[in-house]
Amino acid sequence: MEVFLTTLKAVIDSLGATVVLPIIIFFVGLVLGAKPGKAFRAGITIGIAFIGINLVIGLMWGSLSDVAQAMVTNWNITRDIVDVGWPAAAAIAFGSDVGLWVIPIAILVNLVLLVFKVTKTLNIDIWNYWHFAFLGGMVYMVTNNLTYGLVAAGIASALALFLADWTAKAVQSFYNLPGISIPHLTTAPGVPFAIITNWILDRIPGVKDWNVDSDTIQKRFGVFGEPIVLGLVIGLALGALGYYNAESAAVKILQTGINLAAVMLLLPRMVQILMEGLIPISEAARDFMKKRASDREIYIGLDSAILIGNPAAISSSLLLVPIAILLSIILPGNRVILFADLAVIPFVVALFAPLMKGNIFRMIVAGTLELAVGFYIATAMSPLFTAAALNAGFAMPEGASNITSIADGFIWPQVLFTKLAEMFGIVGIVATAGILAVVWFLFSKNTKAWEVAAGAPAEKK
C-alpha cells in the first residue's frame, strides 16, 4: 500500500493539484455513475477553480504578510500567522494528497456505518468532505505517512457522523428541519462549549436570565455581515498600523484596504467555481449512496449553511466579529491576525442555538470561549497548516508568514488527531478511533439523554 501510494505521490507531485484533481474527479464521477461529459466538465472546472484560488491567495498573502511584518517592526506585536479563511483551507484540503482520496473514503465509511446501523446519517454534503481531508492532511504532515493520513480522514468522517447523530434531534426541532442532520466539522464540535457555558451561566443568579435583542444587533452591527466593507475597514486599519510612518504612507494604506476588500469578494467567487465543479460529483454521490443505504429511517446530512439564517445565529456572530478582533489583540501569546474567516463565525455558533434556545447573550459567551481557545490551537497548529498548504501546491512567497483559518484551524478535533498521531504513531490513530468508538457506544446506550444534552426537547419523543 505504502509503496504504491509513494510512487503515485511522486507522479502527482510533479503534475500538481491543478492537473491531478481534475483527473481524479473525472474518475470518481464515473465510478459514482455521473455521465462522462458531466464528469469531464466537473474535473476541468475544479482545476480552473484551483488556479483562481491560487491567484487570489497570492494577492491576500502578499498584502497581509507585508502589513503583518510592518506591524511587528512598528509596535513589536507579533501577529505573524495570517488567517487565510476557510475557502483557502478547503482548497488546501482538497488539493492535498489526502484530499485526492477523501471522497471515496468518506463514502465507504458512511455506507459501512449505515449498514451496521452505527449511524443514522447519510452525509450527502460532499463539499464538506474537505474537513476530513483537512484533518487527514494534518495527520499526514505530522506523521509523514500517507496511509495514516487517509485512515485519519476516514475517522474524521466517522466523527462528523457521530456529531450529526448526536445533535440531530436538537437541529430538527429547533430549526424545524425534519429528517436532517448536520455532519459539519466546523459547527458540530462547538456543542461541548455550549454545554459548559450553559452549565456555568445557569448557576449565576441574575446573569442566567440575560438576553440580547436580535433586531437591535442586526440594525447596529449589520456592517460586520458585509464582507467587502469589513475587508476594506480591516485593510485600512491594518494598513494604518503598519505603514503610518512609511514612505508614501497614504498610498500604501489605501492599497492595503482595497486589496483586502478585493480578497473578500474574489476568494469566495473562486471557491464558488470549485463548488460548481463539485455539483455533478456530489449529485452522483448522493444518488449512489441513497441507492445503497437501507430504507430504514435515516437522516440526510447537510451543510450547516442552512442554519445560518437563524436570527440568533446571525446576531450573535455579528457581535462576535468585533469580539474576535479584540481577542486577537489582547490574548497573550496569540500570534494569529484575523481576516478572511471573520465571515465564518456564524458556522461556529449555529449549533449553540438549540441548546441555548436562541439566547444571543449565551451564544456570544460560548462563542467567545470557543474562539479564545481557538486562537491558541491555531497558533500552535499553524506550522502544520502551512505545511499542508505547501503540500497542496499553493505558492507561498519567500519568507511569508504562517497561515491558519477559523475553519478548521481554530477547531479542537485537529489537536486530538495530530497530537495522538504525533506521540504514538499508528497506536495514536487507533486510539483516536477507539475514543470515538467508546463515546459512540455510550451515546447508543443512552441516546435520549445525550440528545437532550445537545439541546433536543426533553418531553417530546
Add this chain to the structure above:
Amino acid sequence: MDTPKRVLVACGTGIATSTVVAKAIEESLKERGLNVMISQCKISEVRSLAGNADLIITTTPAPKDLGVPVIQTIAFLTGIGKEEVIEEIVKALES
C-alpha cells in the same frame, strides 16, 4: 417577458449550498424557456441586496419583511420534492 427576472439565491456562505440551488434553478428554468438572471449572496447581505431582486430563494431562514417574495427550501440539496419547488418558483416569477 422581455427583461429577465432577477433571482437572488442566499445561504450561509453565499458559496456552498447557494451554488447548488442557483445551478439547479438555472437549468430547470432554462428547460422551461424562462430567462432569469441569478446572483448569489450571504444571508447577512440579503437585506441590502433585496432591492435588486424579483424573487429570493434561500436554504436558510430569511427575514420576512424584505418586500420581495422569499422561498426557503432545501429540496435542491436533498433531492426530495424538487419538482414542487420549481413549480412554486415558476409561479412566483410569472405573477
